[in-house]
Amino acid sequence: MFIPEIKSKVNEDISILLKLDNHSHHYICECGDASELSVKDCQNAHAIFLSHTHIDHFINFDTILRHQIGIERKVIICGPKGIIQQVQSKIKGYHWNLIEKGSLTYEVREIIDKNTILIYELEPPTWEIKTIGKLAKNTLFENKKFQVNFTILDHKIPSIAYLFREFDTVKIDIEKSGFKGGKWVRDLKTAFENQAENTAIEVEEKTYLAKDLFYLLNIKKGNSLGIIMDHAANEANHQKIKNLFFECDKVFIECFYKAEDKELAVANFHSYSTQSGKIMKACKVKEAIPVHFSRKYKEEDIELLLNEFENAFF
Ligand SMILES: [Zn+2]
Ligand SMILES: [Zn+2]
Numbered sequence: 001m002f003i004p005e006i007k008s009k010v011n012e013d014i015s016i017l018l019k020l021d022n023h024s025h026h027y028i029c030e031c032g033d034a035s036e037l038s039v040k041d042c043q044n045a046h047a048i049f050l051s052h053t054h055i056d057h058f059i060n061f062d063t064i065l066r067h068q069i070g071i072e073r074k075v076i077i078c079g080p081k082g083i084i085q086q087v088q089s090k091i092k093g094y095h096w097n098l099i100e101k102g103s104l105t106y107e108v109r110e111i112i113d114k115n116t117i118l119i120y121e122l123e124p125p126t127w128e129i130k131t132i133g134k135l136a137k138n139t140l141f142e143n144k145k146f147q148v149n150f151t152i153l154d155h156k157i158p159s160i161a162y163l164f165r166e167f168d169t170v171k172i173d174i175e176k177s178g179f180k181g182g183k184w185v186r187d188l189k190t191a192f193e194n195q196a197e198n199t200a201i202e203v204e205e206k207t208y209l210a211k212d213l214f215y216l217l218n219i220k221k222g223n224s225l226g227i228i229m230d231h232a233a234n235e236a237n238h239q240k241i242k243n244l245f246f247e248c249d250k251v252f253i254e255c256f257y258k259a260e261d262k263e264l265a266v267a268n269f270h271s272y273s274t275q276s277g278k279i280m281k282a283c284k285v286k287e288a289i290p291v292h293f294s295r296k297y298k299e300e301d302i303e304l305l306l307n308e309f310e311n312a313f314f
Helices: 039-044 061-068 083-091 183-193 210-216 235-245 259-267 273-282 299-313
Strands: 002-006 016-020 023-029 045-049 074-080 105-113 116-122 130-135 139-142 146-154 158-166 169-172 200-203 206-209 217-220 224-228 250-254 287-291
Touching (some): 002 250, 045 061, 083 105, 083 116, 105 146, 158 235, 183 200, 183 210, 210 217, 259 273, 273 299
Parallel strands (some): 045 074, 074 105, 250 287
Antiparallel strands (some): 016 023, 105 116, 116 130
């Protein structure tokens, strides 16, 4: 289960921290100037996902870097074409002669197109770009709990929208079995996952066929979470959003302008309240959360914007 936390106040730049239940690693989506992102949040982050590098999405990278120096492990940074040079340029703005190799490594995953991801590494003290390899697929990131897919939206520059998809898990009803837990539970789940129904499962000194115990298992569906940042509210972007986020459980979507300012939205390749609500409705998203509002808006403007979004979504 994804547990997202918005770390930016309403008048700050966007930053969302992603946690999962029973999982100690955290993930940062967007590096806007968010005052509620703590030192610990930065230090626990195992990957950072950036949609694009307009200043309101990238300014806080320096602070995250500041807190991550010394964690002595690798952190993955994902972003659009050019991200490797931009991350390196930020880092190279400082002197590193007192920092040793191994105090932090960044693995940068640069999204070139929908099926090409280039992988690099950066390490102190020189932070020279080392080419590691290439992923020829749309899965950008994967671990035991979830995977991340993406689509490249048009914001006059590429803006990556990310879909976090938790894997389904097999659960056992131990009470129903009348047995005590033990190694057999793992053996049974493995047999189920491999569809090996004739596997012998030993429970409390008796042997059963896996298929005779499958009734104790049930599949817990993984949930899905989308992060859709700056994009023009046009047909091509909306089609891509529909393709990736259809029936998604929860989506955070940019809602930079209210409807009255739609000309500004068009000029700046942004979305606005009614369009963001409408596309979330078309996607049949279960929960849609509008985020990332223009800083020129006062409290009452944002209230109006949120109402416009809700009316379009429901
Ligand atoms: Zn932008
Ligand atoms: Zn923005």
